[in-house]
Amino acid sequence: MRQIKAQAVCGFGVGSSTLLKMKLEQAFKANQIDASVFAGDVGTAASTECDVIFTSEELAETLKNRAKVPVIVIKSFVNKVEIEEKAMAFVKEFEKGGDV
Amino acid sequence: MLKESHIMITHETLNADQALERIGMLLYEVGSVSKKYINNMIDSYHSLGAYFVIAPGVALAHAKPDSSVIKNDIVLMVCKTPVIFNSHNDPVTLVFGLCATSGEHHMDKIVDMANLLDNQQLIEKIKNANDIQEIENLLTQA
Numbered sequence: 001m002r003q004i005k006a007q008a009v010c011g012f013g014v015g016s017s018t019l020l021k022m023k024l025e026q027a028f029k030a031n032q033i034d035a036s037v038f039a040g041d042v043g044t045a046a047s048t049e050c051d052v053i054f055t056s057e058e059l060a061e062t063l064k065n066r067a068k069v070p071v072i073v074i075k076s077f078v079n080k081v082e083i084e085e086k087a088m089a090f091v092k093e094f095e096k097g098g099d100v
Numbered sequence: 101m102l103k104e105s106h107i108m109i110t111h112e113t114l115n116a117d118q119a120l121e122r123i124g125m126l127l128y129e130v131g132s133v134s135k136k137y138i139n140n141m142i143d144s145y146h147s148l149g150a151y152f153v154i155a156p157g158v159a160l161a162h163a164k165p166d167s168s169v170i171k172n173d174i175v176l177m178v179c180k181t182p183v184i185f186n187s188h189n190d191p192v193t194l195v196f197g198l199c200a201t202s203g204e205h206h207m208d209k210i211v212d213m214a215n216l217l218d219n220q221q222l223i224e225k226i227k228n229a230n231d232i233q234e235i236e237n238l239l240t241q242a
Contacts, residue, residue: 013203016152
């Protein structure tokens, strides 16, 4: 399987997205998933190349209409269980090569 | 992680805009932003919503990196009367204020904060703390 490119998105790509990026990296690493995670802002996220977008509920609605990749909502950026479950559910679909 | 000058406790009843104004003023008072940044934070809340309320009871308020930011910084306000931001993570007791000069620079303080937020027990202690010194001590132990 090739490396997964995941984008963590917040309003400007500096605050909460950086935090989410770190949490996603931890989640992928803990499950031995080859993934690169980067932080992005809501303005450019939809047109930035990646396999999946992780973001908050508030920003997801706008992104879902514009992004070509799955947009996954994370309710709590500090809840390891939630982040890991949602990240791994995506990985499962990604491995199948199907639409998520 | 945070010095006394970067921490405040308030008992006031604040709405979302007022809370953002307070946390913005704190960033201004420690010399990390110009006053324009405070308005930018409030404007971005109005245009993008409460996405920065990143965990139950915890907000990470910030605006876009631009010329109104003097240096990277983080401040903390503990709201004894929790604030409603219109988020599924309301009501909010801990409001962090963040400013960054650019999105490119790695911020060590964000790493510290991420580790801090992992520690639910510590978060509870900070929420219940009654003076700034106590919070500073809790953050130093973290």
